[in-house]
Amino acid sequence: MKLATFNMESFGNDRHDPAELKPRLDALRPKILELDADILCLQEVNAQKQKGMVARQFQALDLLLEGTPYETFNRATSERPSAKGPGDRHNLVVLSRHPIRQSESLYQAHAHPPQWQPGTALPPYDRPQTIEFDRPVLRTEIDIGTDRPLHLFCVHLRAPVAAMIRGGKRKDRSWRSISAWAEGYQLSVLKQTAQALELRLAVEDLFDADDAAQVVLAGDFNATSETGTIRLLRADPDDTGSPDLESRRLYQLDAALPPEKRKTVIHRGKGQALDHILASAAMTSRATDVRVFNYGLPDEVFDSENGDYAGSFHAAMRAEFEF
Numbered sequence: 652m653k654l655a656t657f658n659m660e661s662f663g664n665d666r667h668d669p670a671e672l673k674p675r676l677d678a679l680r681p682k683i684l685e686l687d688a689d690i691l692c693l694q695e696v697n698a699q700k701q702k703g704m705v706a707r708q709f710q711a712l713d714l715l716l717e718g719t720p721y722e723t724f725n726r727a728t729s730e731r732p733s734a735k736g737p738g739d740r741h742n743l744v745v746l747s748r749h750p751i752r753q754s755e756s757l758y759q760a761h762a763h764p765p766q767w768q769p770g771t772a773l774p775p776y777d778r779p780q781t782i783e784f785d786r787p788v789l790r791t792e793i794d795i796g797t798d799r800p801l802h803l804f805c806v807h808l809r810a811p812v813a814a815m816i817r818g819g820k821r822k823d824r825s826w827r828s829i830s831a832w833a834e835g836y837q838l839s840v841l842k843q844t845a846q847a848l849e850l851r852l853a854v855e856d857l858f859d860a861d862d863a864a865q866v867v868l869a870g871d872f873n874a875t876s877e878t879g880t881i882r883l884l885r886a887d888p889d890d891t892g893s894p895d896l897e898s899r900r901l902y903q904l905d906a907a908l909p910p911e912k913r914k915t916v917i918h919r920g921k922g923q924a925l926d927h928i929l930a931s932a933a934m935t936s937r938a939t940d941v942r943v944f945n946y947g948l949p950d951e952v953f954d955s956e957n958g959d960y961a962g963s964f965h966a967a968m969r970a971e972f973e974f
Contacts, residue, residue: 652795652972655688656869656926658807658965663697663711665739674961676715682962684719685944686969690793691721692869693744694807696728698737706736712744721746727754729789729805743789743805743870750794756787761852765845767838771831773818782841785809788850797974799865799933802857806870808846808880814838843873847880854884858899858931866931868901871965873925876906884929902935904928904970905943912943915966917950928970940971 659679664671683691698707709728716722729743730736745751766779789805813835819827826832850868857864874880881903882890888897905913905927914922922945930938945966954960 652690652974653686653688653969654690654692654803654867654869654928654972655686655967655969656692656694656805656871656928657683657686657967658694658871658926658963659696660963660965661695661697661740662715662963663699663709665697665700667699667701667710669714672711672714678962680715680719682944682967683715683721686967688746688969689748690801690803691724691746692803692805693746694741694805694871696742696744697740698742707739709737709742709744716746720748724748725751727751727789727791729756729787732756732758732787738786741786741807743787743807745789745791745793745803745805747791747793749796749801751791752794752800753790753792755790757790757849757853758784758787759845759849761856762845762848765841767841769816769831769834769838771819771828771834772816776817782838782845784846784849785842788846788853790853795865795974797865799861799863801934802854802864802866804850804853804866804868804870806850806868806872808871808873809839809842810873811836811839811843814842843880844883847883851884851886854901854931855899862898863933864931865933866901867934867970868929869927869968869970871926875924876903876927881927898932901929901931904930904935904938904941905968907941908943912945914945914948915943915968916964917948919952920950922948926965926968928968930970934972937972937974938970939973941968942970943968 699710724746727745768779793801819831913924915926951964
């Protein structure tokens with residue numbers, strides 16, 4: 652079984668225009684076909700307004716998948732907290748050759764949302780504010796033909812880029828002070844960590860029910876292996892200090908690759924591994940291969956300045972499992 656993940660870099664405009672979309676279709680369709688995946692996790696899939704429809708539709712994605720094997724795959728998509736369909740931007744999608752039994756968009760279902768009160772806000776807040784997620788984690792349960800289902804989480808965590816502070820920026824979008832920028836950066840880190848905690852607690856629920864659960868986390872974590880976010884999700888025995896909890900650890904499958912083959916993003920000439928596939932022991936023991944499709948990967952800073960790059964600044968990643 653081949654399981655892949657790919658951040659499609661804000662794919663699809665607000666209004667569906669097939670002619671305008673063609674350069675991106677031509678660039679992205681070969682990428683997803685090359686993956687030859689049985690299960691494909693996609694991030695940053697935009698949904699379009701369609702006349703006569705209350706909820707947004709994935710018209711751009713439908714056009715991309717047209718004529719490919721993925722066109723007939725089962726599909727699960729993330730929803731807004733209101734449960735009124737997908738958002739306009741950065742939705743999560745799981746495409747599966749196998750039946751998808753259940754799907755759920757996780758916001759603050761397991762962890763209490765943190766409170767936060769910036770000191771630099773203008774006007775100031777009179778009480779702490781609730782930190783809410785910018786986007787959910789998409790949880791799916793897939794029947795892959797084994798005794799146990801696959802519990803797959805499609806992930807796109809908050810990027811560690813300073814979040815908006817009320818009154819913290821000038822009209823030209825530059826920060827008014829280092830203090831305001833620092834609080835904005837702290838807020839982004841808090842959001843990413845809160846998302847990771849929600850995800851880890853959801854995984855714990857699965858292990859409570861079945862200590863041999865088949866679990867995979869795949870997507871854009873916006874974090875490298877050394878960050879606290881990934882350590883929180885892996886729960887290595889070296890961190891927990893409890894060997895009896897080792898069966899609940901998650902293994903970072905891409906960590907087996909040499910650094911030059913692991914990078915999924917290039918930023919100002921420096922390769923970074925921000926996309927990952929994490930797996931439970933039951934799935935890790937069946938993993939036979941991991942690959943990052945990062946040949947010809949463009950620089951997200953220098954290439955975006957040209958304004959004509961049609962693909963994605965992320966490399967796709969694929970893991971193979973033998974059953």
